[in-house]
Amino acid sequence: MAKMRIKKGDLVQVITGRKQDRGGDRGKQGKVIDVFPETSRVLVEGINRVQKHTRAGQSSGGNRAGGILTVEAPIHVSNVAIVDPETKKPTRVRIRTEQVERGERTKTARIRVAVGSGKDI
Numbered sequence: 001m002a003k004m005r006i007k008k009g010d011l012v013q014v015i016t017g018r019k020q021d022r023g024g025d026r027g028k029q030g031k032v033i034d035v036f037p038e039t040s041r042v043l044v045e046g047i048n049r050v051q052k053h054t055r056a057g058q059s060s061g062g063n064r065a066g067g068i069l070t071v072e073a074p075i076h077v078s079n080v081a082i083v084d085p086e087t088k089k090p091t092r093v094r095i096r097t098e099q100v101e102r103g104e105r106t107k108t109a110r111i112r113v114a115v116g117s118g119k120d121i
Helices: none
Strands: 011-014 029-036 041-044 049-054 057-059 062-064 067-072 080-083 093-102 105-114
Touching: 011 041
Parallel strands: none
Antiparallel strands: 011 029, 011 080, 029 041, 049 067, 057 062, 093 105
16 A cells, blocks of 8 residues: 555646546646545546446435436546645645644654645645
C-alpha cells in the first residue's frame, strides 16, 4: 500500500487520460469526495462520471425509481495531482515537520507543502 498524500477535501487536477476535447477528463479540476487507500484510488467531484443502470425496487425509505444514473467512479491516485493554492496549477507535495508545543508536551506535526510555491496546503 503506497503513501497517499491526497486527503478528503483537497482540490486536485487530472493529469493523465483522454483530452477534454475528445470527451476525457484531463485538465479538469475537482474536490476529493472520498479516499480509498487500500486500492490507491480517490473519488473526485465531477470527474470520471459513468452511467449506472438501476432496477426499480424497494428500499428502506420506500419505493426506489429505476433508470440510468450518472455517478462518479474512483480514479487512481497517480492520475491526479494536488492544485497549488497560490498558482492554481498542479504540483507535487512535500512533507515538512515542525515541533508544536501542546501544554507540557512537544509533538511533531507533519505539514503538507506545495513543491512549486512552498506554501502550506
